[in-house]
Amino acid sequence: KAGVTQTPRYLIKTRGQQVTLSCSPISGHRSVSWYQQTPGQGLQFLFEYFSETQRNKGNFPGRFSGRQFSNSRSEMNVSTLELGDSALYLCASSQQSSGNTIYFGEGSWLTVV
Amino acid sequence: GENVEQHPSTLSVQEGDSAVIKCTYSDSASNYFPWYKQELGKRPQLIIDIRSNVGEKKDQRIAVTLNKTAKHFSLHITETQPEDSAVYFCAAGTQYGNKLVFGAGTILRVKS
Numbered sequence: 001k002a003g004v005t006q007t008p009r010y011l012i013k014t015r016g017q018q019v020t021l022s023c024s025p026i027s028g029h030r031s032v033s034w035y036q037q038t039p040g041q042g043l044q045f046l047f048e049y050f051s052e053t054q055r056n057k058g059n060f061p062g063r064f065s066g067r068q069f070s071n072s073r074s075e076m077n078v079s080t081l082e083l084g085d086s087a088l089y090l091c092a093s094s095q096q097s098s099g100n101t102i103y104f105g106e107g108s109w110l111t112v113v
Numbered sequence: 114g115e116n117v118e119q120h121p122s123t124l125s126v127q128e129g130d131s132a133v134i135k136c137t138y139s140d141s142a143s144n145y146f147p148w149y150k151q152e153l154g155k156r157p158q159l160i161i162d163i164r165s166n167v168g169e170k171k172d173q174r175i176a177v178t179l180n181k182t183a184k185h186f187s188l189h190i191t192e193t194q195p196e197d198s199a200v201y202f203c204a205a206g207t208q209y210g211n212k213l214v215f216g217a218g219t220i221l222r223v224k225s
Contacts, residue, residue, distance in 0.1 A: 031211045043215040056212040094211045099145050104156040
């Protein structure tokens with residue numbers, strides 16, 4: 001069974017631009033969540049989707065948004081990029097709706113210059 | 114708000130020794146406690162998890178203990194090996210969705 005797949009793996013953007021990151025969960029998994037990982041702040045929860053509905057949202061500004069499609073694939077978007085948005089963005093999937101093991105993808109490394 | 118504190122931030126042990134990492138959580142609704150290992154440049158990988166109806170769980174050289182009253186849980190690695198060197202994260206989750214709150218991480222170095 002293929003794991004969580006994230007694209008692109010690496011990208012460089014300029015301040016003020018916007019970026020879209022994509023995530024394909026493990027087959028059969030309906031829950032997708034996103035995390036931001038930085039050396040200073042560690043692993044921080046961004047949001048979680050289940051059956052195309054956002055169920056939880058972390059403490060990030062409105063520039064960070066996401067969505068989930070009917071095939072459980074998910075995208076997250078960051079608009080008006082800031083230098084501080086440089087981070088590893090990790091997607092994770094889970095089989096059921098709550099209280100379950102989450103499996104991470106390899107992440108998308110975003111550098112904002 | 115929800116918070117998970119993890120100690121120590123770095124831990125150096127001699128090969129063959131044991132390593133213990135401790136976490137404390139604040140949300141009394143937390144009932145799921147996974148541990149992830151992250152090697153440099155790689156994704157976090159689940160190594161063991163425990164649910165609130167269990168006090169201890171073991172998998173070969175790795176064990177996790179949970180004290181719900183004190184809101185503490187710990188990771189124990191015995192007979193450490195150089196390949197155990199990595200960053201370890203504890204986390205806490207509730208029955209409300211799959212959101213996890215992570216600790217700050219522990220850099221474990223196993224010296225051979």
